[in-house]
Amino acid sequence: MIIDTHLHVVDPQALDYPWLAGVPALNQAWPYASYELEARRAGISQTLHMEVDVAPERIEDESHYVKTLADRPGSLISGAIASCRPEEPGFEAYLERQLQNSFIKGFRRVLHVMPDQLSEQPLFRDNIKRMSGSGLTFDLCVLPHQLPQAMALADLAPDVTFIMDHCGVPDIKGEARQPWHDNVAELAKRANVMAKISGVVAYADPDSWIADTLRPWVEHTIASFGWDRVVWGSDWPVCTLGGGLLPWVAATHAVLEGVSADEKTKLLSGNAKRIWKLEAAA
Numbered sequence: 001m002i003i004d005t006h007l008h009v010v011d012p013q014a015l016d017y018p019w020l021a022g023v024p025a026l027n028q029a030w031p032y033a034s035y036e037l038e039a040r041r042a043g044i045s046q047t048l049h050m051e052v053d054v055a056p057e058r059i060e061d062e063s064h065y066v067k068t069l070a071d072r073p074g075s076l077i078s079g080a081i082a083s084c085r086p087e088e089p090g091f092e093a094y095l096e097r098q099l100q101n102s103f104i105k106g107f108r109r110v111l112h113v114m115p116d117q118l119s120e121q122p123l124f125r126d127n128i129k130r131m132s133g134s135g136l137t138f139d140l141c142v143l144p145h146q147l148p149q150a151m152a153l154a155d156l157a158p159d160v161t162f163i164m165d166h167c168g169v170p171d172i173k174g175e176a177r178q179p180w181h182d183n184v185a186e187l188a189k190r191a192n193v194m195a196k197i198s199g200v201v202a203y204a205d206p207d208s209w210i211a212d213t214l215r216p217w218v219e220h221t222i223a224s225f226g227w228d229r230v231v232w233g234s235d236w237p238v239c240t241l242g243g244g245l246l247p248w249v250a251a252t253h254a255v256l257e258g259v260s261a262d263e264k265t266k267l268l269s270g271n272a273k274r275i276w277k278l279e280a281a282a
Contacts, residue, residue, distance in 0.1 A: 001043065001265075002043050002045065002232060003046045003078075003232070003269045004044045004046070004047040004232065004233055004236075005047070005232065005233040005272050005276075006050045006198045006199065006234055007035060007039075007050060008050055008051075008238065009032045009052070010026070010028070010031075010237065011029060011031065011065070012028075014061075014065050015058050015061060015062055015065060016058050017052060017054055018055055019113070025240075025241060026240075030237040035245070036075075036076060039236075039245065040076075041246065042246055046269075047076045047078065048078060048079050048081055048276065049066045049079070049080040049081070050235075051080070051081055051108055052083075053083060054083065056085060059084070060097075062082070062083065063080055063098075063101070063103070079105040080103055080104055080105065081107065081108050081139055082098060082104050082107055083107070083108060083110075084107040084108070084109050086123070086125075086128055087118060087121055088123075089123070091123075091127040091130070095131065099134060105136065106139065107137070107138050108138065108141060110141050111140070112141050112146065112169055116149060119153060120149065120152070125152075125153070128153055128157050129156055129157050131157060131160045132159050134160075137160070137163055137275065138153075138163070139162075140153070140163065141165040141169070142168070142169065143169050144168055144170060144171070144176070145179055147164075147168060150193075151187050154192055154193050158190075159192065160192060161275060162193045162194070163193075163194045163195070164184075164193060165233075166196060166198050166202075166203070166233075166235060167196070167198070167200050167218060167221040168184045169203065170200065171203060172203040172204040172205075172213065184221060185224045187224075188224035188226075193225075194225065194229045194275065195221050195222070195225040195229060195231075196230075196233050197221060197231070197232050197252070198232065198234065199233060199235025199236075199238055199239045199248065200218065202238050202239055202242045204242055210251075211254035211255055214255060215255050218252075222267070227262075227263045227266045228266060229271070231267065231275065232252065232268050232269075232272070252268075
């Protein structure tokens, strides 16, 4: 059983995605139906939808749209991580609205394509602190050199659970071990931060990577955070840049060869159930 904590559905007919114009390989529709078939083949039984950085005025529309997908009979979608703008004054009211919606499990503000200073703004930080006691998680999508900013956010709100996406977005193709290696280990010292083992095939050479290419990056992340603080994600369709969902699932199993059944279960499903209070799939 696998819980995929990082699915993106892209529907240009329903929503607006300005950033996709700059990524031709992804600039198309990526419907839920296409994902679902591959996911079931891979043994995925539940998924969380991850926001796709829609146009800011469409953020709540995206959540409503994803809920319609989740409401379909037999849908794998069990909840959503919604987009947010902590740098804006409207965040407090937005947070209050989302607290009334049990489908929303957490927030993410994409930071890896934004100036480093964004998360250092006083309003941004004050709004992150407002999440304390909400039960909502906050995904950290940052580049290796931005991990110190992630540490600062985690320190601001020690009772908020933060999720480091994509093993900290390492440059696997360029074999850039630093500052990624040391910053991941330092971030992991914060007990309120979890790590998402997700989509790293997109950062490797798409024509030559094998499971052992990914192994040191995945193993360092798991060793830093421990088996109780890691979850798994596909990052579909971004993972198609590195071969796709099925190769990533196969590589995951290869990298986990030799670990205990308990450890594997924690990573692939158990921790996600606990963190986001997910019901068992029907």
